[in-house]
Amino acid sequence: MEGHLPVAREVTRRLIDSGKQDVLVVFGGVIPERDFAGMREMGVKGIFGPGASADSIVEFIRANVRSRRVYVA
Numbered sequence: 903m904e905g906h907l908p909v910a911r912e913v914t915r916r917l918i919d920s921g922k923q924d925v926l927v928v929f930g931g932v933i934p935e936r937d938f939a940g941m942r943e944m945g946v947k948g949i950f951g952p953g954a955s956a957d958s959i960v961e962f963i964r965a966n967v968r969s970r971r972v973y974v975a
Contacts (some may be wrong), residue, residue, distance in 0.1 A: 906933050907940065916944040926967050930954065 906929060915971050917925050928948035929941065938949055 910941050
């Protein structure tokens with residue numbers, strides 16, 4: 903059993919079960935490309951391999967996270 907698939911399944915299931923489908927889920931590591939489609943179907947939005955730069959990951963997160971502004975009176 904490959905480690906990232908069951909973890910992705912569990913993380914996305916728990917987020918859905920707790921009503922947090924809007925959380926941006928990203929994974930990184932040595933993940934075979936053949937598994938990308940399945941992970942995306944589970945709700946994983948970003949998949950980064952060992953060669954991904956920190957800048958590219960930050961850029962992806964900034965581009966894909968909704969801005970949540972909290973105004974305090």
